[in-house]
Amino acid sequence: MRTLTLLGSTGSIGRQTLEVVDALGERLPFRVLALTAGSNADLLLKQARKHRPLMVALAEPSAAAPVASELCSLGVDVKTGPEGVLAAARLGADLVLNAIVGFAGLEATLAALAAGSTVALANKESLVAGGELVVRSLDAGKGPLVPVDSEPSAILQCLRDAAARSGLARVILTASGGPFRGLHGEALRRVTPAQALAHPTWRMGSKITVDSATLMNKGLELIELVWLFRLRPEQVRVVIHPESVVHSMVELVDGSVLAQLGVPDMRIPIQYALTYPERLPSPWPRYDPVARGPLTFFEPDLESFPCLRLACEAVRIGNTAPAALNAANEVAVEAFLKEQIPFTAIAGLVEETLRRHEPESASSLEAVRRADRWARQTARRLVERGTWR
Ligand code: NDP
Ligand code: MG
Numbered sequence: 084m085r086t087l088t089l090l091g092s093t094g095s096i097g098r099q100t101l102e103v104v105d106a107l108g109e110r111l112p113f114r115v116l117a118l119t120a121g122s123n124a125d126l127l128l129k130q131a132r133k134h135r136p137l138m139v140a141l142a143e144p145s146a147a148a149p150v151a152s153e154l155c156s157l158g159v160d161v162k163t164g165p166e167g168v169l170a171a172a173r174l175g176a177d178l179v180l181n182a183i184v185g186f187a188g189l190e191a192t193l194a195a196l197a198a199g200s201t202v203a204l205a206n207k208e209s210l211v212a213g214g215e216l217v218v219r220s221l222d223a224g225k226g227p228l229v230p231v232d233s234e235p236s237a238i239l240q241c242l243r244d245a246a247a248r249s250g251l252a253r254v255i256l257t258a259s260g261g262p263f264r265g266l267h268g269e270a271l272r273r274v275t276p277a278q279a280l281a282h283p284t285w286r287m288g289s290k291i292t293v294d295s296a297t298l299m300n301k302g303l304e305l306i307e308l309v310w311l312f313r314l315r316p317e318q319v320r321v322v323i324h325p326e327s328v329v330h331s332m333v334e335l336v337d338g339s340v341l342a343q344l345g346v347p348d349m350r351i352p353i354q355y356a357l358t359y360p361e362r363l364p365s366p367w368p369r370y371d372p373v374a375r376g377p378l379t380f381f382e383p384d385l386e387s388f389p390c391l392r393l394a395c396e397a398v399r400i401g402n403t404a405p406a407a408l409n410a411a412n413e414v415a416v417e418a419f420l421k422e423q424i425p426f427t428a429i430a431g432l433v434e435e436t437l438r439r440h441e442p443e444s445a446s447s448l449e450a451v452r453r454a455d456r457w458a459r460q461t462a463r464r465l466v467e468r469g470t471w472r
Pocket of ligand 2: 304
């Protein structure tokens with residue numbers, strides 16, 4: 084039986100992962116070693132009752148108190164704070180699935196790799212901010228690291244054949260375009276958090292849903308792909324594909340294009356990450372090309388959605404620029420969700436933070452943390468002063 088640690092088990096990806104584990108059942112049994120959350124102790128307790136992990140961790144220390152005694156009576160070791168989450172990541176499970184949201188996930192990815200676990204990575208921010216550190220660990224023989232997100236999973240699936248990999252010319256990364264495709268100017272400035280959270284094709288956590296609406300999500304994925312598949316940024320072409328059926332394509336040197344298709348349902352790529360490198364039958368919805376209708380593709384509108392352009396700039400600048408971009412974006416998304424800034428100010432805040440950033444080498448965790456801290460402070464100050472106006 085394989086052992087599994089699930090970081091971020093109470094989130095959208097975390098909950099769907101447990102659904103996939105249940106559906107795989109005896110065909111691919113997992114022993115859950117640890118579950119972690121930010122502050123949602125009630126759901127964590129429910130999950131612990133069912134899966135009986137050795138350990139649970141809550142990043143928010145005060146969240147644990149109401150559930151600690153019941154967890155202890157179940158024989159579960161309760162840890163708290165970021166260190167507690169890292170302890171779970173370090174348990175040495177066969178597979179650590181990292182579904183934490185944001186920069187908070189980076190150290191857990193590094194800790195799990197260092198402990199010798201295979202990492203199934205949903206937390207793209209790990210690679211955006213700390214790509215060099217993660218890749219160094221993989222080059223030292225740790226891992227492997229298997230992407231969970233549908234687009235990098237699609238590319239991995241297209242490239243499984245080694246011959247395809249050596250013949251790779253470029254990657255065509257698809258984006259749904261989010262709920263505001265076609266809007267610009269004042270109409271875009273006035274969109275509300277509730278509208279941003281109503282994604283047309285995917286049901287996800289709030290941060291990534293806003294990232295999808297600004298196209299920053301595609302920018303973060305572009306950076307993720309550069310590290311995962313060792314690409315040059317110009318080898319990634321982003322196209323808008325509102326149906327979210329083609330999860331990405333790879334173009335080979337002879338002009339052949341391989342694509343991976345499926346209905347937009349994260350349980351399919353999550354299952355692939357859990358069964359990798361094998362495949363097992365699944366109960367998840369099937370793609371019917373006739374019922375789904377035409378598949379369409381468009382150029383992204385970089386003028387109305389500058390976040391994608393900013394992510395391209397950050398990855399070209401390199402060093403700590405992507406970490407600064409990521410941190411400024413996390414602050415800006417939070418400020419937008421709290422209605423402190425308008426939607427279009429997200430890009431403005433990120434751009435201004437990036438403009439002020441003096442990148443340094445991103446080859447140490449300390450440098451990446453420093454850039455992250457600096458960019459958060461800078462972006463928060465910009466929010467407070469209303470400099471985005
Ligand atoms: P959610 O917000 O739904 O879940 C995030 C999880 O992380 C929750 O378990 C949350 O706990 C936990 N968490 C929050 N803050 C911290 C912290 N500081 N330390 C430790 N744990 C924390 O996000 P998603 O599941 O949507 O996304 C997770 C990651 O997967 C993101 O990086 C996202 O970009 C990526 N991803 C998501 C997809 C999706 O379909 N949802 C698709 C592809 C990628 P709590 O519940 O207590 O707040
Ligand atoms: Mg994606």
